[in-house]
Amino acid sequence: MVGREKEAAIVSRRSFLAGAAALGAVSALGFAGCAPASEKGSDAGASVEGDAVVATGSGAGRMGDIMVKMSLVGSTITGIEVIKQHETPMIANSALSRIPELVIRNQSLDVDAVAGATITSFGLKAAIEDALANAGLSKSDLAKTGSDSGILVEEPIEADIAVVGGGLTGLVATARALQNGKKVVLFEETAHLGGSSCVSDGWITGADTIMERAEGVEDSAEQFYAFLTQGSDDPAIVPYPENTRKYAEMAGPVLDWLDTYANVDFGDRAGGYGLYTPPDQPRIYGVNNGGGALDMALIQLIQDGIRDGNASVVLEARATSILKDESGAVSGLEITYADSTVREYAFKAVVLATGGYSHNEEMMPYENCGTCSPSTASGHGFELAEAAGANMLPPEIYAPYAGGIPNAGFEMRYQANLKLPGEIWVNQEGARMANEDYPLLAKAAWGKASGNIGFVVFSEAQLVEGLRPIVMTSYLEGELTPWQSRDLLDELVAEGDVAWKADSASELAKAAGIDGALAETLEAYAGYCDAGEDPDFGRTKMQKFEGALYAIKTIPYQLQCTGGARVDPSAAVLDEKDEPIAGLFAGGGAIGMRQSSAGGQGGCGLGNAATWGYIAADSASEYVS
Numbered sequence: 001m002v003g004r005e006k007e008a009a010i011v012s013r014r015s016f017l018a019g020a021a022a023l024g025a026v027s028a029l030g031f032a033g034c035a036p037a038s039e040k041g042s043d044a045g046a047s048v049e050g051d052a053v054v055a056t057g058s059g060a061g062r063m064g065d066i067m068v069k070m071s072l073v074g075s076t077i078t079g080i081e082v083i084k085q086h087e088t089p090m091i092a093n094s095a096l097s098r099i100p101e102l103v104i105r106n107q108s109l110d111v112d113a114v115a116g117a118t119i120t121s122f123g124l125k126a127a128i129e130d131a132l133a134n135a136g137l138s139k140s141d142l143a144k145t146g147s148d149s150g151i152l153v154e155e156p157i158e159a160d161i162a163v164v165g166g167g168l169t170g171l172v173a174t175a176r177a178l179q180n181g182k183k184v185v186l187f188e189e190t191a192h193l194g195g196s197s198c199v200s201d202g203w204i205t206g207a208d209t210i211m212e213r214a215e216g217v218e219d220s221a222e223q224f225y226a227f228l229t230q231g232s233d234d235p236a237i238v239p240y241p242e243n244t245r246k247y248a249e250m251a252g253p254v255l256d257w258l259d260t261y262a263n264v265d266f267g268d269r270a271g272g273y274g275l276y277t278p279p280d281q282p283r284i285y286g287v288n289n290g291g292g293a294l295d296m297a298l299i300q301l302i303q304d305g306i307r308d309g310n311a312s313v314v315l316e317a318r319a320t321s322i323l324k325d326e327s328g329a330v331s332g333l334e335i336t337y338a339d340s341t342v343r344e345y346a347f348k349a350v351v352l353a354t355g356g357y358s359h360n361e362e363m364m365p366y367e368n369c370g371t372c373s374p375s376t377a378s379g380h381g382f383e384l385a386e387a388a389g390a391n392m393l394p395p396e397i398y399a400p401y402a403g404g405i406p407n408a409g410f411e412m413r414y415q416a417n418l419k420l421p422g423e424i425w426v427n428q429e430g431a432r433m434a435n436e437d438y439p440l441l442a443k444a445a446w447g448k449a450s451g452n453i454g455f456v457v458f459s460e461a462q463l464v465e466g467l468r469p470i471v472m473t474s475y476l477e478g479e480l481t482p483w484q485s486r487d488l489l490d491e492l493v494a495e496g497d498v499a500w501k502a503d504s505a506s507e508l509a510k511a512a513g514i515d516g517a518l519a520e521t522l523e524a525y526a527g528y529c530d531a532g533e534d535p536d537f538g539r540t541k542m543q544k545f546e547g548a549l550y551a552i553k554t555i556p557y558q559l560q561c562t563g564g565a566r567v568d569p570s571a572a573v574l575d576e577k578d579e580p581i582a583g584l585f586a587g588g589g590a591i592g593m594r595q596s597s598a599g600g601q602g603g604c605g606l607g608n609a610a611t612w613g614y615i616a617a618d619s620a621s622e623y624v625s
């Protein structure tokens with residue numbers, strides 16, 4: 001419990017790493033970086049313990065309810081303890097520690113949300129306010145003794161290389177530059193490291209690796225390149241073959257580097273074929289305990305660099321301008337801190353590792369497209385690179401994930417289960433869109449649908465115990481149990497905005513706003529089920545609808561993105577004349593996917609981030625030497 005009598009130290013950018021290392025044990029408990037809930041607290045209410053009133057309260061966090069236990073003497077808060085939460089550890093840690101501290105220090109709920117963990121911050125403040133209400137007080141009853149923001153401006157060490165962005169690309173670039181003997185400063189605009197990778201499942205790919213050879217798999221960079229390009233030299237399919245080849249050549253060595261130098265735990269070290277387009281070799285490897293564990297291994301290397309005086313990590317510090325000298329070469333960065341302090345620092349080279357734009361609704365190339373990316377994927381790096389004179393590739397239509405349920409606006413927290421046996425997919429005109437036996441076809445189906453809207457339709461007969469009609473979107477939500485999934489379906493039906501239930505096809509179409517012949521489609525599908533043949537799409541695993549009918553409205557949602565700063569195979573950022581901007585390098589989401597792997601094959605998301613972070617670090621290290 002945090003108390004006024006024991007003032008807790010504000011987490012600084014350097015001490016954060018030590019805390020993050022300890023947090024890794026927590027992260028390891030949850031798949032994809034999602035930790036289980038702590039012990040459930042007592043029911044909301046208040047009691048008296050000595051001179052203090054003790055009250056509990058709850059608020060809605062990103063991953064479920066947050067419950068706090070608070071002690072008060074009169075109208076003074078003396079302690080706050082988080083007793084239940086489901087939040088993603090690496091993302092939520094700063095908010096869960098800082099918000100209670102600041103509320104106690106300021107005796108006020110008027111404290112800023114923690115950058116990168118805003119929903120957790122708001123949920124935590126709501127829980128504290130609820131506890132106050134249960135103690136018979138309101139937030140206006142507090143003394144409001146100060147205005148401590150909890151944010152300290154920290155001066156980085158003098159260094160030659162600056163890395164902008166603390167996701168996987170930035171972590172790899174920092175660790176590799178340190179290994180190259182360089183001094184490095186890592187700037188991250190949120191309050192945590194990890195970006196999108198810390199909530200990923202941790203699948204990564206590379207060819208001709210130590211793990212492949214140990215399994216007796218004969219593979220090569222050339223084979224990997226052939227798979228990535230599918231043997232095509234069509235610029236529409238492989239727009240930047242020189243970069244795709246570089247990725248194919250380096251992804252394996254980088255995977256070996258993560259394995260042997262960063263000591264990443266690859267579990268049983270067995271390669272596989274992934275969930276998407278199966279590769280020609282089982283070269284996709286999973287990090288034990290997900291992407292958060294991958295990040296933690298790199299953070300440990302960076303922590304060693306900090307201890308040795310060779311690195312700084314500066315959180316809540318946004319790079320707002322890339323500085324140049326008279327020759328046009330990079331000379332430093334302008335950094336704007338969370339308290340609005342603006343400072344300039346000299347660097348010989350900058351690595352842009354700012355991620356993509358998939359949490360920026362205005363930059364989406366799709367109509368009606370949501371996101372499953374954390375808020376760190378803001379597209380800020382695109383603006384930064386463009387202002388520095390980079391040749392910016394425009395976002396392109398890129399097959400996103402399908403079936404996102406827009407019940408929470410832009411953020412896709414849940415998706416319809418596109419593998420629910422017997423369901424069908426229809427567009428706004430009420431017509432089926434694809435062979436539902438193959439969920440991989442859903443991307444193209446939703447992409448071609450008018451308004452990119454698809455309805456998942458099923459009946460009571462498909463709601464078998466243990467099968468979930470709604471599943472989590474792993475980058476934003478924790479695992480759902482079957483009963484939670486059915487309960488959520490019932491809740492959405494009751495709200496009537498994105499899910500509907502009816503006794504007939506015509507009633508369902510009217511409720512859902514499906515224009516067209518849904519009744520005819522369902523009648524035809526019933527006939528196909530009786531005949532055991534689907535003349536429209538060749539489906540074989542059909543189930544007849546029986547009982548009440550359901551429809552869930554869904555849209556695509558984005559994780560990876562296209563566009564970004566144009567780079568050459570050395571990760572040097574190119575200007576409008578395709579000439580390198582001296583001292584500026586980039587990788588990962590900041591350069592998009594198509595420059596790298598030419599598509600969305602399994603393991604290429606993290607592979608792209610790690611490989612280009614490594615390449616950029618080597619090129620920047622050579623440049624400053």
